[in-house]
Amino acid sequence: MADNSSDPVAIWQNMIGEMEKGFNSFATQAMASPEFSKVANQVGGVSAGAQKQLGDLMEKYLVGMNLPSRAQMVGMAERLQSIETQLNEIKVLLHELQGDSGAQESSAGAAPRPPRTKRPPSAGGDQR
Amino acid sequence: MNAAGGLDLASIPARIETEVQRAIQRSIKGVEYIASSGPSLGSTPKDILSVRGTMNLYHYRPIADEVYRVPILIVMATTNRGYILDLVPGQSFVEFLLKRGYDVYMLDWTAPKPEEKRLAMEDYVLDFLPHCIREVQRDCGETDVSVVGYCFGGVLSLLYGSIFSDGPMKNLVLFTTPIDFRKMKLFQNFSDRRYFDVDRLVDSVGNVPPEMILSSFEMLRPASRAASQVQLWENIWNDEFVKSYRMFDRWATDTLPLAGEYFRTITKDLMWDNKLYNDTMSVGGRPADISKIKVPILHAVAEHDHIVPYDAAKPLIQKIGSSDKEEVMLKGGHVSLVAGANAIKRLWPKLDSWLCERSI
Numbered sequence: 001m002a003d004n005s006s007d008p009v010a011i012w013q014n015m016i017g018e019m020e021k022g023f024n025s026f027a028t029q030a031m032a033s034p035e036f037s038k039v040a041n042q043v044g045g046v047s048a049g050a051q052k053q054l055g056d057l058m059e060k061y062l063v064g065m066n067l068p069s070r071a072q073m074v075g076m077a078e079r080l081q082s083i084e085t086q087l088n089e090i091k092v093l094l095h096e097l098q099g100d101s102g103a104q105e106s107s108a109g110a111a112p113r114p115p116r117t118k119r120p121p122s123a124g125g126d127q128r
Numbered sequence: 129m130n131a132a133g134g135l136d137l138a139s140i141p142a143r144i145e146t147e148v149q150r151a152i153q154r155s156i157k158g159v160e161y162i163a164s165s166g167p168s169l170g171s172t173p174k175d176i177l178s179v180r181g182t183m184n185l186y187h188y189r190p191i192a193d194e195v196y197r198v199p200i201l202i203v204m205a206t207t208n209r210g211y212i213l214d215l216v217p218g219q220s221f222v223e224f225l226l227k228r229g230y231d232v233y234m235l236d237w238t239a240p241k242p243e244e245k246r247l248a249m250e251d252y253v254l255d256f257l258p259h260c261i262r263e264v265q266r267d268c269g270e271t272d273v274s275v276v277g278y279c280f281g282g283v284l285s286l287l288y289g290s291i292f293s294d295g296p297m298k299n300l301v302l303f304t305t306p307i308d309f310r311k312m313k314l315f316q317n318f319s320d321r322r323y324f325d326v327d328r329l330v331d332s333v334g335n336v337p338p339e340m341i342l343s344s345f346e347m348l349r350p351a352s353r354a355a356s357q358v359q360l361w362e363n364i365w366n367d368e369f370v371k372s373y374r375m376f377d378r379w380a381t382d383t384l385p386l387a388g389e390y391f392r393t394i395t396k397d398l399m400w401d402n403k404l405y406n407d408t409m410s411v412g413g414r415p416a417d418i419s420k421i422k423v424p425i426l427h428a429v430a431e432h433d434h435i436v437p438y439d440a441a442k443p444l445i446q447k448i449g450s451s452d453k454e455e456v457m458l459k460g461g462h463v464s465l466v467a468g469a470n471a472i473k474r475l476w477p478k479l480d481s482w483l484c485e486r487s488i
Contacts, residue, residue: 007143009143009147013362016355016358016359017355019355020352020354020355024349024352027347028314028348031314031317031318031347032313032314032317033317034317034320034322034323036317037317037318037320037322037323037324038320038322038323040318040323041318041320041323041324041325088176088179092175092176092177095175113190113268114190114192114193114194114195115194115195116194116195116196116197116231116268116270117194117197118192118194118195118196118197118229118488119488120484120485120487120488121484122485
């Protein structure tokens, strides 16, 4: 292995790595304390609740401004997703129909499934 | 010629030239990085077999001339997207399995919608998973199915396997699956029942926001994000590094929300009461005792896993009822165990050599 002890770039990279390890280790120890859990959960609980309330308020405001609310956008996204799902179902059905009718014209139909006959290499199968 | 400190003076001009070139490349590539989108992920050709809200079942199109009799159902963790197992050609676990002759299905998740906040553990273990197994059986015409679970997908697979221990699961492969939740020290502290009011959280927000899930993961190694951005800047001249960084960074930050009731059960039954480890877990009133699982099992764990420490995963193999069971510890972390260069040379070949003989 090359000696990088005097390479400034290697020294810099090493220093970053060591700082990362050191800080992670320090933070892990600090976060393992019950005090951290208490404070983090107090702050997190308040913040999650406030975010929810702010979201509700914003939704009312948007409705008042005659703009689509988040719920309406989510509803539209859901309808789109539902349309996509139905399209996929139609696609699968079409593939199946094409597979049935295209048995004699295999090149145009859905790819036939390979046989389920593969053996492990140790049992005489090949490994591609 | 060497100076006293071991510095090779003759190499200095060449080194300066390299660094200047890299600095120029950094400026050019830095602009490209901001202006371009990342590589397209999860693009192995697949068909959607079933979609039910947050649940998605895919079938990947076989590419081998013949496949093993027993299909594989991959069960993804509910916190993240399944494309970590299907990054780009040449770095896709799914593509690897297809090339090795497996018939591959994946149970993947999308963000649960606000009205799905009532989805509970029962829905995942007694409905979604059995539904997917039935769909796989119907699609491929085989009764036996091998189940491969990653992280919390492994926990769901364990719960499923212990409740439906009479079949049709043929083999069980788990990647970094926790069972002793007391040993997930930091998660334990984040969810300390004295201070963490899970009922209040779920009742007020519905589904647990993805930002909260992401920050709890990032808090396990708080300096790593900043350090990785420094590394990115240093290596931005290197296209391969940047491509890899973008793939993993996009996936890591693409965290999913968790359905509220489901999160409540995870917190109370697993994090607080450690029921899976204590053999007192039940789902929808049905006991989930992992000693009932008798099928062959492989559990792959990572040497440097900061999310699921080895102590949290270790008792799994001891407690499982199978006689054909193996635990393998591989180099890497929670993600590099399953994806990237480390996985390509370690986990994937190991899984193939273990599973191929059990897939006929």
